[in-house]
Every structure is written in structure tokens, then in C-alpha cells.
Amino acid sequence: KAGVTQTPRYLIKTRGQQVTLSCSPISGHRSVSWYQQTPGQGLQFLFEYFSETQRNKGNFPGRFSGRQFSNSRSEMNVSTLELGDSALYLCASSFQGDFAEAFFGQGTRLTVV
């Protein structure tokens, strides 16, 4: 069974640009959540999608957005990048999302210069 796949693994962008990250969940999983991990703030919840609908949102500015497609694949977009957006972005998938086990991808390491 294939795990959660995130692409790309590494990314370097310039301030002001925008970026799109992709997450392919485990087959059959309908819930996809996104997290930002930085040394200072740790792991912070960004948002969760379930059956193409955003079900929950963390405390991040509107520059951070996401969507989920009918095949459960999800993308997150960050517009007008800032240096502080440099982080490891992780996505997790689970079958139902309520309290089921979540499976994480390896993450996308974004560096903003």
C-alpha cells in the first residue's frame, strides 16, 4: 500500500512569489490535513479537507489556501511568500479524519530567499 506522497520534496522560492504544494493521500483516505513545522513554532495545523470541503482551518493568514480534488489529492498554495514561510510543510491523510490514525508524508521543505 503506497504511503502519503508529497511533491516536491524541496523548493526554493523568492519573496513575493507564490507556491503550490501537492499531497497524494493513501488510497481510500478522504481526509487530508496540512501542517507547517518550524523550529520556533513546532508543528502547527493549517487546514483539513474532507470530501473536497474544507472542514477545519488553523490560525494562518489568508495567503495560505488549499483545495481537495475528487480523487482526494490535495494542494496547498501560499501567495506572496515571506521569509517566515520557510518551513517543512507536512500533509497527513486518514480514512475518516475524526479520530482515526493519521499517516504523514515526508513533507516539502520550502525555503524562501
Add this chain to the structure above:
Amino acid sequence: DAKTTQPNSMESNEEEPVHLPCNHSTISGTDYIHWYRQLPSQGPEYVIHGLTSNVNNRMASLAIAEDRKSSTLILHRATLRDAAVYYCILRDVSSNTGKLIFGQGTTLQVKP
């Protein structure tokens, strides 16, 4: 969201048991206690979860206090591969969300 408190770091010797504590004094009746760990350069991975009774699986055991205000993750024989950050997380089963709220976790060092 109910909060958890964990020690910042712990050390263990290889092949010895490790007890990782977690305090959650504001836990509600619908909160499940979940443990995840994050190995270096990897995403977090699920370890175990429970509600009221002690739980065992192939990775670890979870001991839950009778009043549910604290719990302990037990690794029966620590290996070098168990060196990771361990997160204790409360998940409200009634909230209909996959959201995980991570604290700072406990960094476990395993010495050979």
C-alpha cells in the same frame, strides 16, 4: 482544545524500558489520548491511542490514569531507532475533525 504537558527531553539506555509521561488535567470525556512520534527528517507517525483503558500494540503500551488526567507511553525495550520526538495529543471524538494539535513534545535520546 484541551492542553497536554510533557517534559522537554528524556534519556534512556538501549534495551531498557522507557516511560514517557503526559499530563492533561483539562481532558474532557470525549477526548481520546493519542501518541505520535517524529523521527529525524521524517513526518510524524502514529504510535497508539486510547480512551480509558490501558492499550497495547506492537510498538508500545499506553497506561491511562484512572481519572484520565495523565497518561504514560511505555516503550518496553528502547532501541536506537526509538530516538524521536514523542507527542501526546488529545482528540475530541465528537468534533468531527482530523485536526491534530501538537505541543512541543518530548525528545527522547537513547544511549547505546
